[in-house]
Amino acid sequence: TAAAALARLAQGDIALLVLDYVLPGGLTGLAFYADLRAAGHALPVIMVTGQSNEATVIEALRLGVNDFITKSREYLDYLPEAVARVLTQVRTARRLAESEQRFRALVQHVADGILVVDTAGRVAYASPAVARILGAVPTHLAGTGATLLHPDELAPMQRQFAALRAAPGATARTTLRLRHRDGGWRHVEATLTNLLAEPGVGGIVCTLHDVTARSALEAQLAHQAFHDALTGLPNRALFTDRLAHALARAARHGETLAVLFCDLDRFKVVNDSLGHAAGDRVLIAVAERLRRCVRADDTVARLGGDEFVILLEGLADSGEAVRVADRIAAALADAVPVPASTPPDVFISASVGIAVATPDHDTATDLLRDADVALYRAKQQGAPRYALFDPLMHAAAAERLALETDLRRAIGPGACAEFLLHYQPIVDLAGGQVAAVEALVRWRHPARGLVAPAAFIPLAEETGLILPLGRWGLETACRRVQAWSGGPGATPPALHVNLSPRQFAQPDLVAAVARVLAATGLPPARLTLEITETVLMAEAAVTTEKLRALTALGVRLAIDDFGTGYSSLAYLQRLPVDTLKIDRAFFQAGGRNRAIVRAVTELAHGLGLAVTAEGLETAEQVAGARAAGCDHGQGYHFARPLPPEAVAALWAGGRQGPLPAAGDAARPLTTTRGADPVGQPPRPG
Ligand code: C2E
Ligand code: CA
Ligand code: CA
Numbered sequence: 001t002a003a004a005a006l007a008r009l010a011q012g013d014i015a016l017l018v019l020d021y022v023l024p025g026g027l028t029g030l031a032f033y034a035d036l037r038a039a040g041h042a043l044p045v046i047m048v049t050g051q052s053n054e055a056t057v058i059e060a061l062r063l064g065v066n067d068f069i070t071k072s073r074e075y076l077d078y079l080p081e082a083v084a085r086v087l088t089q090v091r092t093a094r095r096l097a098e099s100e101q102r103f104r105a106l107v108q109h110v111a112d113g114i115l116v117v118d119t120a121g122r123v124a125y126a127s128p129a130v131a132r133i134l135g136a137v138p139t140h141l142a143g144t145g146a147t148l149l150h151p152d153e154l155a156p157m158q159r160q161f162a163a164l165r166a167a168p169g170a171t172a173r174t175t176l177r178l179r180h181r182d183g184g185w186r187h188v189e190a191t192l193t194n195l196l197a198e199p200g201v202g203g204i205v206c207t208l209h210d211v212t213a214r215s216a217l218e219a220q221l222a223h224q225a226f227h228d229a230l231t232g233l234p235n236r237a238l239f240t241d242r243l244a245h246a247l248a249r250a251a252r253h254g255e256t257l258a259v260l261f262c263d264l265d266r267f268k269v270v271n272d273s274l275g276h277a278a279g280d281r282v283l284i285a286v287a288e289r290l291r292r293c294v295r296a297d298d299t300v301a302r303l304g305g306d307e308f309v310i311l312l313e314g315l316a317d318s319g320e321a322v323r324v325a326d327r328i329a330a331a332l333a334d335a336v337p338v339p340a341s342t343p344p345d346v347f348i349s350a351s352v353g354i355a356v357a358t359p360d361h362d363t364a365t366d367l368l369r370d371a372d373v374a375l376y377r378a379k380q381q382g383a384p385r386y387a388l389f390d391p392l393m394h395a396a397a398a399e400r401l402a403l404e405t406d407l408r409r410a411i412g413p414g415a416c417a418e419f420l421l422h423y424q425p426i427v428d429l430a431g432g433q434v435a436a437v438e439a440l441v442r443w444r445h446p447a448r449g450l451v452a453p454a455a456f457i458p459l460a461e462e463t464g465l466i467l468p469l470g471r472w473g474l475e476t477a478c479r480r481v482q483a484w485s486g487g488p489g490a491t492p493p494a495l496h497v498n499l500s501p502r503q504f505a506q507p508d509l510v511a512a513v514a515r516v517l518a519a520t521g522l523p524p525a526r527l528t529l530e531i532t533e534t535v536l537m538a539e540a541a542v543t544t545e546k547l548r549a550l551t552a553l554g555v556r557l558a559i560d561d562f563g564t565g566y567s568s569l570a571y572l573q574r575l576p577v578d579t580l581k582i583d584r585a586f587f588q589a590g591g592r593n594r595a596i597v598r599a600v601t602e603l604a605h606g607l608g609l610a611v612t613a614e615g616l617e618t619a620e621q622v623a624g625a626r627a628a629g630c631d632h633g634q635g636y637h638f639a640r641p642l643p644p645e646a647v648a649a650l651w652a653g654g655r656q657g658p659l660p661a662a663g664d665a666a667r668p669l670t671t672t673r674g675a676d677p678v679g680q681p682p683r684p685g
Pocket of ligand 1: 424439440441452453454457470473498499500530560561584614615616617634635636637641
């Protein structure tokens, strides 16, 4: 029966069925074949039919019979060949089906999306990965009204499609931005292949590789390479690039542009005293305020540390750049709140150097350098804290650089061979005798000759070279003066040594002074350290403590150049200072100054301070100082700063007694004892 035959076939050990059209029991071959397929058997079937039975043959083939053989006399001869052919066919088909299945599985599971689109860009097939990449399956890639492509890429994509369509088998690669369902853009690398002629494909196959994450990373890296991590501002590289482009544009259109170089004043103090976290907060606040001072398309960049630069384009005139500098000063005037630090408010200011581009400025570097030179000038001059670049500054900057180079060479640790000290007597105005000498440094430059301190002390201060130089000066002077005290009965002079602000700020200053005193044997009471008012202005508490520690050593203190700074006598009252040196400016021009000197001297005496008049050049000035009540006088009238031998001779010659009194016919020491040739205007006559 049919059922029995089907059961037998189900055992699976039969590879091929040869089925006669006429079966026993009234069953037709075709009916059995239908049952067979209905039961799910995939067995290949060869049908055997009668010669006359053409309609049956057609029906059998339609139903899927693999082959048929006409029942002629020779049919058995043909059978083996037919069996072999069908079996081969079946195996091939199975392999094909398997490979197609594998392929399908691959397509379904690869991370890259695969789209098949027709020549109009309509999507014929989209793999699941496409939906994963784009959030949905698109219907159209590049045709009219395509919303999938980024607007910038629509036209290039249409061109690419047109080119591909004309070249069967051709492949093109491109990167695209495709719209994600969430409205964002995905970056994909697309490979487009024209498989229009390929049976079973008939389209342009696009594989889409999602590189959004990589693009984001690249963008982030690019941002990092061109921006400052702390403030998010452009960095030097980006600034220089923008400046170069802006210069080219400005030259083409005849526009004015300027670079502002800003440097925070005393930022190091903030960093050192409040810590780096506070410093960072200040920098971030400054960055933000600077941004607010300029228009949106101007560039504010951070070069590093506390240095910022601003590029201003399309200026009406250079005055506009100055107005921005004013705005910066105003914007920075408000305290920067730094919670959790004491004090919680940090006051900051900036110096600004301005360089306006001229046709001479070929490169960004040129303009930046000029702004930097102007900045240096701004730093030096004080309020207003900005300066416009002036070509004359170039010469000064070059000079400064040369001097700095020489200075670094000349000052080594413990070795200051090119330096020497001169000593200027400080005279008791009542008795006329030398009460003390002030050590003043000179630089015997191999090419320039003797260089005055005004020409190199500020630079040494700025570069920190003042520290080794100052240490050397203090020690040399102490040793020298101590050596003069050998003579029997002679009262040796006291010694005044200048201390620069930077030296004073050194944490180990007190210990260093103590060491020098111990090493040289100079009694501490014979040493007076001269400091300027600026030193006293900074951080009152620390300053006072340091001054007390110095006086505890037995050292005396003098305020130098009094009257040129801002300190008041009331303020000085609280400080352990012994002497006030009134600046020479007060003794130069007549009347009104004399009244001031008298008042200051009285007040100082009231506070227990001695007063020294500086820069007394004439007998008249000496008389004025004496009349005002000053205790001591110093100046060319008595003596210029003298080389040590001259002072020693003065001493050894018993001249520790009164110097020639002011107004004496005796000529001042300068002319008799070897003038100090450094940096002083020649005296008339
Ligand atoms: P200072 O401390 O006020 O020194 C007095 C300056 O006035 C000296 O200039 C001196 O030569 C000059 N002077 C003295 N009498 C007269 C006068 O009658 N008329 C005029 N016009 N000038 C007079 P110098 O030696 O050129 O020193 C200039 C400044 O350099 C000093 O001013 C001081 O601030 C600084 N300095 C000098 N040596 C040292 C040093 O070893 N260390 C430090 N930190 N600073 C020093
Ligand atoms: Ca001095
Ligand atoms: Ca002085």
